[in-house]
Structures are given as structure tokens and as C-alpha cells.
Amino acid sequence: MTQTFDALVVGAGFAGMHTLFRLRQMGMTALVIEKGTDVGGTWYWNRYPGARCDVPSLDYSVPWDPELDQQWYWTEKYSTQPEILTYASHLADRHDFRRDIKFETTVTSAVWDDARQVWTVGTDKGDSFEAKFFISAAGALSEPNLPDIPGIGDFKGELYHTGRWPRDKVELKGKRIAVLGTGSTGVQASTAIAREADHLYVLQRTAQFSLPCLTPPLTEEDHAELRVRYPEHREWQRGSYAATSSNIDTPFGMHAFDDPKEVRFANYEKAWANGTAALVGVYGDVSTNAEVAQEVSDFVRDKIRAKVKDPETAESLCPPPGSYVGTRRIIIDTGYFEIFNQDNVTLVDLRKDPIERITADGVQTKNNTYPLDMLVVATGYDAVTGPLISMNITGKNGVRLADTWADGPHTYLGIMVAGFPNLFTITGPASPGVLANVIFSIDQHVDWCCRAIEHMRAIGATTIDTTPEAEAEWNAHAMDTVKDQLRINDENNWYMGTNVPGKPRSVLVYQGGLGFYRDRCNEIAEDNYRGFVFGYEREKASA
Numbered sequence: 001m002t003q004t005f006d007a008l009v010v011g012a013g014f015a016g017m018h019t020l021f022r023l024r025q026m027g028m029t030a031l032v033i034e035k036g037t038d039v040g041g042t043w044y045w046n047r048y049p050g051a052r053c054d055v056p057s058l059d060y061s062v063p064w065d066p067e068l069d070q071q072w073y074w075t076e077k078y079s080t081q082p083e084i085l086t087y088a089s090h091l092a093d094r095h096d097f098r099r100d101i102k103f104e105t106t107v108t109s110a111v112w113d114d115a116r117q118v119w120t121v122g123t124d125k126g127d128s129f130e131a132k133f134f135i136s137a138a139g140a141l142s143e144p145n146l147p148d149i150p151g152i153g154d155f156k157g158e159l160y161h162t163g164r165w166p167r168d169k170v171e172l173k174g175k176r177i178a179v180l181g182t183g184s185t186g187v188q189a190s191t192a193i194a195r196e197a198d199h200l201y202v203l204q205r206t207a208q209f210s211l212p213c214l215t216p217p218l219t220e221e222d223h224a225e226l227r228v229r230y231p232e233h234r235e236w237q238r239g240s241y242a243a244t245s246s247n248i249d250t251p252f253g254m255h256a257f258d259d260p261k262e263v264r265f266a267n268y269e270k271a272w273a274n275g276t277a278a279l280v281g282v283y284g285d286v287s288t289n290a291e292v293a294q295e296v297s298d299f300v301r302d303k304i305r306a307k308v309k310d311p312e313t314a315e316s317l318c319p320p321p322g323s324y325v326g327t328r329r330i331i332i333d334t335g336y337f338e339i340f341n342q343d344n345v346t347l348v349d350l351r352k353d354p355i356e357r358i359t360a361d362g363v364q365t366k367n368n369t370y371p372l373d374m375l376v377v378a379t380g381y382d383a384v385t386g387p388l389i390s391m392n393i394t395g396k397n398g399v400r401l402a403d404t405w406a407d408g409p410h411t412y413l414g415i416m417v418a419g420f421p422n423l424f425t426i427t428g429p430a431s432p433g434v435l436a437n438v439i440f441s442i443d444q445h446v447d448w449c450c451r452a453i454e455h456m457r458a459i460g461a462t463t464i465d466t467t468p469e470a471e472a473e474w475n476a477h478a479m480d481t482v483k484d485q486l487r488i489n490d491e492n493n494w495y496m497g498t499n500v501p502g503k504p505r506s507v508l509v510y511q512g513g514l515g516f517y518r519d520r521c522n523e524i525a526e527d528n529y530r531g532f533v534f535g536y537e538r539e540k541a542s543a
């Protein structure tokens, strides 16, 4: 039997919970469909050792529950996964969200019926649901990118993708473990696993820049100081570039070469001591001027050489010439390079000694054999579009999302796709999403969608859609925001979709900044929802 709701929401992370909160406030019936057994999204799935957020805890919390801002106590400057998951679970308790969430259920199809103006959504449990609105809150980094390495299915030991880490405790002690991948996840996981494993092999294809994450305990005073001005801080976050205060102390100027060398290097040192992304924002042109980026990147290479005792290992850990700090999502670490000074850690440089195959017992490279008890796959995600495409969504006239996006995604504001009426894509392709503190990207999207629905009610519209022209204009603008950035040429970068073999290069993450984007979305709404098309009940009747 088909159950009917006003809205169906996919995903019970921060985006799904916020959407449910707002829809309830608007008096709408909603069901959230969630693959996991509980809330938390990214923080539910990524429970690998060492998982930690790269946005300060006092910034990375929801702005729609101000009472909780006055009560919640974060223990460290940058929170660990268990603490964020506890916070997410507490939110679900406080607002009794779980009664409207169907857990352990995966959406397998979503089809728009244009005559009846409804979405019909099917699941792996054989459910059939109908709703006027279909809202994806499935996250940007939720569809694992699994490496296509010969023999991977033959491995007889424990095999885990970090984004699907088991809920039960995984024993690391006494084991020979390899971590494949050295992005944010591989760096965090390796740093933690090195403390327990009998031996850790870090399988590195491309060395990456990683910056120190200084994460002192937070104090009562830290909380008290912010609590008196949390409302203003939240407003500041909403209008800022990335909704994070981690690096606001160190913007030293727009152009690095306006300063003499000794001043520049003193500033690099200050930013390095500040930790996290400060070094990338130390001057306004680190991300756009190759000469400046080269200098800052060499500064980091020297820091790596100073930390790692064995010179050959240190050189392998230095990102290759031509790569610049900040072109990929910043990696921050709590002692990653130092683990290579431990006797139980070996760096395997896959550029020098590539993997030939995985065997039943471990990894076979061109020159070596590494017997393993566990292989940890930290190879990232089919980012942003992957989760949407995996839902098998079909819009008007039987057009499949996978087909219309075959040459790359096209959206209007990252939130709607032409021909897919009443489908909202929270943090969708070409919106700021994970460029910013994602809780605030979500906040802006959920607010904008809900206001659009309220507008529809006010004008008596039953559908909202967009046009290919509006999409083309938006995608050109999104490309404009990235065209001057060094990031655009970086290979294997999930921001551009190029980390997944065969995936078209496109702007998955809008680079103009959250505050600018928000103003633009508001201005479009105030201009009678320019670029959107509303449909009405009478059209349904005459269809």
C-alpha cells in the first residue's frame, strides 16, 4: 500500500533533521528515509579511528536551536566523530525526530508523475511512498568511491571502507594493517591506527599537504564568552565566506608579494602556528597566484622535511612539484608526519612501487609483498552527484537524472534541476555545500527551500521547476567562481569530480562563498523567483 506525505526527505544527518524541523513548523507531514540505523549522516558512517571535524566545534553546531547553544559543552576546539554523533543524537531526542524517520531503508527509485504532480518513491524494503515534494538531504560525501584494484574481492582479511566503518568495535591491536589513500580520511585514520597496530603500511599514491590541527580543550570561559553573543555570531556565520572562525586572525593582505620576503615568511610562521587552514588564507592570492602558492607550498614541504627523520621517506611525503597547498580540500592532522618516525609504520610510495593486485593475504606491489590482517580503504567518495544518481531519479517525460547529467551535472543554484519539479537538492552540485561549514550551507538551503514552498502556498502554485536557460546561466557563473583558482587544474580532486575515473569534470562545489551565494539566492527570490517556473492545480486538471 502506498503511504502519502507532503514531503519525503532522504537522509537523517544534519540536513535531514533540519528539513524535518522546518517542515513540521510549517504544518507539513514528512517522512525521512535513512539508510543507517540512526541519525548522524556523515558522522554516523565515518566512525573510523581518528575521525574529526575540520571546523571549530563552537561553529559546527546547528543555528536553529539557540537554546541548545546555551547548554551544549564541546570538549575540544575541533570535535571528534563520537562527540558530534552524540550531539546529533541529542538533537534527535530533543525534537523527537526519530518518530518521523524510517531507518535501515535505502531509496531505490523516485519517479515524478506529471499528471498527478507527485513523486513516487520506492525503497529496498519494498515500500511505496508518495509526496508532493522530494527533498534530497543525502549529503555530498556519502557514496563511497571504491578502488577498482585487481583481486580486491579475494582478500581474506578484514576490509573496510572508512565511510562504512562498522558500528561494533574493530580491534586494531596486534594486527598488520594497510591504509589505502592519503586524503583527509587516510591521514586521520593512519595517525590513529599507528598508535595501536602491530604494523601500519600507509599506501600513498599522491602525497598531499597537511596542516597542523591544534585542538586544545575548550574551557567554561570559551563557552561563556560565545554564549553571550551566539545570536550575532550565527548571523555573522550566515553572511561570511565559509561560516568558520578558524582562520580569521591571519589575513595579512591581498597580495603576498606586496610584503618583503622576511615579512612574508614571518606571516607564514604565524599562520602555521595558528594551525588548520590559516596558511591558505594568509594572503588573498595564495589560491590564485601560482608563484605565491609555490612559495607557501615549499614552506610546508620544509616543515614536512623537518618532522620526518628519514630523508627518503620525507621526500616521498612531500607533495610532487606542480601541486599547491589549498587546491584540494585542506587536510589537517594531529601528528600525521610524525608517525613515520615510528618503527611500526612504513610508507609505501605507490608512484615508485605501484600495486599490482590484492591477494587473499595482502597487497602485492611491483617490488614487494605486504601480508595483512586488515585493509582500510580511504579512497574517498563519488562526491555530490553520486548520492543523487544512486537514488535512480526520473523526472518529467521519463528523463532519468543519470542520463541528463551524463556529461556533468547542471542545476539552478545547486538546488533544482530543470525537468525535475518539486525536487530540492540540499547542498547539490554547484552550491557552496562543503566549501563552507556545511551545517551553514544546509541552513541556507533548507531555509530557502522552505520559503519557496511558503511562497508557492501564497500564490496557489503546486509545482516549482526551473529551465535549461537558468541552469546554463548558473553553471557559467559557478565556473566563473573557480576559473581563476589554481584548484581548477588539480587532478583527482573531488571538488571537480575528477577523483572518480570517467566522471566528467565540473564545478561540484561553488567557490563564490556562502554569504555571497546567500545574497544571490535571496535576490532571485525577491525578483519573483527569477529563473523558476511555477505550475498550478488547474494545469494538473487539464493534463
Ligand code: NA7
Residues within 6 Å of the ligand: 141, 147, 148, 149, 180, 181, 182, 183, 184, 185, 186, 204, 205, 206, 329, 350, 378, 379, 380, 381, 434, 492, 494, 499
Ligand atoms: P579524498 O580526499 O578523495 O582522498 C582519497 C585518497 O585515496 C587520495 O589519497 C587518493 O589518491 C586515494 N586513492 C583513490 N583511489 C585510489 C586508488 N585506486 N589507488 C590508490 N589510491 C587511491 O577522500 P577522503 O575520504 O580522504 O576525504 C574526502 C573529504 O572528506 C575531505 O575532503 C573532507 O572534506 C572530508 P590520489 O590523490 O587520487 O592519487
